[in-house]
Amino acid sequence: MLRFLLPGLHVLRDALGPQMRLLPAVVVLGLASAALEGAGIGLIIPMLSIIAGDGQAGGLSGISAFFQQMGQGLNDGTRLLAIAAAVLSLITLKNVLAFANTLLTNFIYGKASHAIRSALSDQLLRIGYPFFMQQNPGRLLNIISNESWRASDAIQTVLAAIVHGSATVILMAFLLLLSWQMTLFVALGLVLVQLSHAALSSTLKRPSRDVTSFNSELAGRMLHLVHAGRLIRVFGQEQREKNAFDAASEAVRRAGFVLQTRQGVLPPLTEVLHSALFLVAVVGAWFVGVSFPVIVAFVVLLYRLQPHVRALQMSWSQIQGWSGSLEEVRWLLDSSDKPKPPTGSEPFRGLRRAIQFDRVTFRYPGSEERPIVLRSAGFQIHHGRSTAIIGRSGAGKTTIVNLLCRFVEPDEGRILIDGVPLNEIDPVQWRRQIAVASQDLELVDGSILENITYGQIATLAEVERAAKLAEAHSFIEKLPQGYDTVVGYRGASLSAGQRQRVALARALVRDPAILILDEATNAVDGLSEAAIVETLKSRAGRRTTVVISHHRSTISFCDDVVVLGSGRVKSQTRLAEVASLSMDQLYEHEIHMERQG
Numbered sequence: 001m002l003r004f005l006l007p008g009l010h011v012l013r014d015a016l017g018p019q020m021r022l023l024p025a026v027v028v029l030g031l032a033s034a035a036l037e038g039a040g041i042g043l044i045i046p047m048l049s050i051i052a053g054d055g056q057a058g059g060l061s062g063i064s065a066f067f068q069q070m071g072q073g074l075n076d077g078t079r080l081l082a083i084a085a086a087v088l089s090l091i092t093l094k095n096v097l098a099f100a101n102t103l104l105t106n107f108i109y110g111k112a113s114h115a116i117r118s119a120l121s122d123q124l125l126r127i128g129y130p131f132f133m134q135q136n137p138g139r140l141l142n143i144i145s146n147e148s149w150r151a152s153d154a155i156q157t158v159l160a161a162i163v164h165g166s167a168t169v170i171l172m173a174f175l176l177l178l179s180w181q182m183t184l185f186v187a188l189g190l191v192l193v194q195l196s197h198a199a200l201s202s203t204l205k206r207p208s209r210d211v212t213s214f215n216s217e218l219a220g221r222m223l224h225l226v227h228a229g230r231l232i233r234v235f236g237q238e239q240r241e242k243n244a245f246d247a248a249s250e251a252v253r254r255a256g257f258v259l260q261t262r263q264g265v266l267p268p269l270t271e272v273l274h275s276a277l278f279l280v281a282v283v284g285a286w287f288v289g290v291s292f293p294v295i296v297a298f299v300v301l302l303y304r305l306q307p308h309v310r311a312l313q314m315s316w317s318q319i320q321g322w323s324g325s326l327e328e329v330r331w332l333l334d335s336s337d338k339p340k341p342p343t344g345s346e347p348f349r350g351l352r353r354a355i356q357f358d359r360v361t362f363r364y365p366g367s368e369e370r371p372i373v374l375r376s377a378g379f380q381i382h383h384g385r386s387t388a389i390i391g392r393s394g395a396g397k398t399t400i401v402n403l404l405c406r407f408v409e410p411d412e413g414r415i416l417i418d419g420v421p422l423n424e425i426d427p428v429q430w431r432r433q434i435a436v437a438s439q440d441l442e443l444v445d446g447s448i449l450e451n452i453t454y455g456q457i458a459t460l461a462e463v464e465r466a467a468k469l470a471e472a473h474s475f476i477e478k479l480p481q482g483y484d485t486v487v488g489y490r491g492a493s494l495s496a497g498q499r500q501r502v503a504l505a506r507a508l509v510r511d512p513a514i515l516i517l518d519e520a521t522n523a524v525d526g527l528s529e530a531a532i533v534e535t536l537k538s539r540a541g542r543r544t545t546v547v548i549s550h551h552r553s554t555i556s557f558c559d560d561v562v563v564l565g566s567g568r569v570k571s572q573t574r575l576a577e578v579a580s581l582s583m584d585q586l587y588e589h590e591i592h593m594e595r596q597g
């Protein structure tokens with residue numbers, strides 16, 4: 001029930017985590033400071049009696065009589081001063097407690113906000129890779145950069161609501177002790193105000209979802225402007241992109257306006273209803289003959305109560321207004337409908353014999369209509385040899401890399417590593433033995449040194465050795481900052497060929513048991529490529545290499561070649577046996593396959 005009323009409640013509960021145990025302290029501090037405030041207001045009764053010249057007035061009952069007794073026996077002047085000093089002490093102490101509560105709620109809020117952001121980053125790192133193939137990056141960016149902050153704000157609002165709720169309970173108790181009839185009347189009025197407030201607040205969920213979904217679209221457009229800057233300019237599409245961006249931004253504005261207008265109605269409406277209730281209570285009290293000091297104390301208490309009740313009601317509507325944000329954060333944090341990360345517990349210490357694709361069938365997740373990429377594919381990658389995987393564009397070469405890296409899993413068939421199914425092998429140990437250089441694996445925004453040693457502890461000598469093997473050392477040396485040159489976002493300050501050589505050095509510095517090169521040198525000049533091929537040759541017999549390329553020169557050093565076509569493995573043979581064939585002829589090469597699975 002509460003979950004229905006407060007959308008995303010368990011996002012908030014999970015975010016609070018161990019801080020939940022601090023919530024009773026927030027309540028106690030809230031109750032204590034409200035009690036001090038109520039007592040201070042109660043002391044107005046004897047003060048007013050003294051000022052009205054009726055300091056020893058009787059005829060009061062309940063808590064009013066209790067306050068009226070304060071300082072009796074003292075002369076009026078001393079008593080007035082003593083009561084004033086007591087009121088000031090109570091107000092001071094109340095504010096000290098209120099400040100302590102502010103510190104405590106800020107601490108809890110900070111911890112909970114951090115917990116939300118940390119859980120989101122944890123989830124993004126943990127989810128199975130196919131998730132990123134299917135999801136709109138704009139939606140993910142919007143959740144991380146916008147919605148997570150609104151979820152944090154919702155936590156602050158809930159904490160504030162706890163404080164206001166505690167104050168409301170205590171001040172209502174004081175009101176009850178002053179005059180139960182007037183309090184009953186006020187309580188009834190407040191219930192009516194809350195009902196009308198809740199009815200209006202419930203209309204906020206829909207516009208809140210609209211704002212969230214339009215924000216996702218806008219974030220996607222922003223990403224596009226950042227990533228496709230060159231494309232847009234080359235094709236002269238600035239105006240079209242501007243129109244599309246403005247339309248997305250306008251949609252956010254319109255949805256935001258609807259939400260803010262509906263939210264904006266609530267504070268004035270609440271104030272008018274509260275004022276009406278306030279006036280009716282005062283006038284009614286006079287009509288039923290409540291004494292002047294009690295009316296004043298009641299009115300002051302009611303006056304102090306109002307902001308707390310209004311804040312409580314506004315918290316409610318704010319959380320309804322953030323329901324779209326909370327739902328988005330909850331969606332991303334929910335692992336049940338997300339692809340699972342690869343699992344497996346078999347230890348893996350290195351390839352000894354071969355990787356075997358055993359009748360592997362695969363189709364990218366997302367839709368049943370997607371064509372089958374690999375159909376019962378069978379071939380082998382032998383230990384210590386270099387295997388070229390070739391085929392026309394779209395034949396499924398990169399998909400084989402994705403399967404080897406366990407970004408995706410076969411729908412049917414198995415990949416066997418020395419006879420052990422890959423999905424039973426510990427993925428961390430497996431990935432530690434492979435290194436990939438691919439045009440899809442971008443550089444990170446940092447120095448060349450940081451890029452080459454990414455995820456690897458290496459000495460400068462080892463880095464330089466890898467850079468030399470990748471034909472990168474000579475160009476790096478010529479840069480003014482050498483290995484400390486910052487490459488910029490995705491390596492933007494380097495040429496395509498330089499980026500590829502740094503990426504190759506990054507793979508080589510690990511000296512991996514299995515090196516996978518997916519179009520890793522296609523932007524490198526012929527001379528450099530020839531030198532890189534020599535490097536790769538030197539691994540022969542010791543390490544396993546998989547090379548994907550459309551260039552005959554790049555695969556020239558390979559021992560074996562696997563030809564893909566129409567979702568099938570068309571042939572697997574020794575490259576020496578087909579050395580005379582051109583790349584085009586190789587693509588059409590179809591023979592019986594050696595030891596196919």
Ligand SMILES: Nc1ncnc2c1ncn2[C@@H]1O[C@H](COP(=O)(O)OP(=O)(O)OP(=O)(O)O)[C@@H](O)[C@H]1O
Pocket residue numbers: 133364370373391392393394395396397398399400
């Ligand atoms: N993330 C994806 N989601 C859906 N389909 C995909 C995805 N990636 C690739 N495909 C499809 O899978 C097929 C094989 O793609 P793959 O990238 O493996 O081909 P490739 O042989 O490496 O091509 P190229 O030589 O052009 O790089 C293609 O039809 C492609 O449309």
